[in-house]
Amino acid sequence: MQSGSSGMRVFDPRGGVVAAAMHCAPRAKELAGKRLAILDNTKWNANKLLRGTRDKLVAQEQFGSVTYYRKESFSSNAAPALIDEIVANNDVVLTAIGD
Secondary structure, X not given: OEXXXXXXEEOOOOOOOOOOOOOOOOOOOOOOOOEEXXXXXXXXXXXXHHHHHHHHHHHHOOOOXXXXXXXXXXXXXXXXXXXXXXXXXXXXXXXXXXX
């Protein structure tokens, strides 16, 4: 909140973002034989983007398997059980937001 030159109170709607720094997992050096997980956030455009990317990747690489997962809702985090399943059964993950 700030005071304007007229003495009026002005609220800044941007707020602040507090987030802990996180490190990304190391990139896979090879994709051949890897188990690919695709995580769809259930938004229409993400689905189209992910399926198109999957098709291009599968045409270029020999994955051991490709498994498609969907979150319950784009507006919430993936359930911990879903994340655990993806981690346990896959080597690399592809996800996207397609708005």
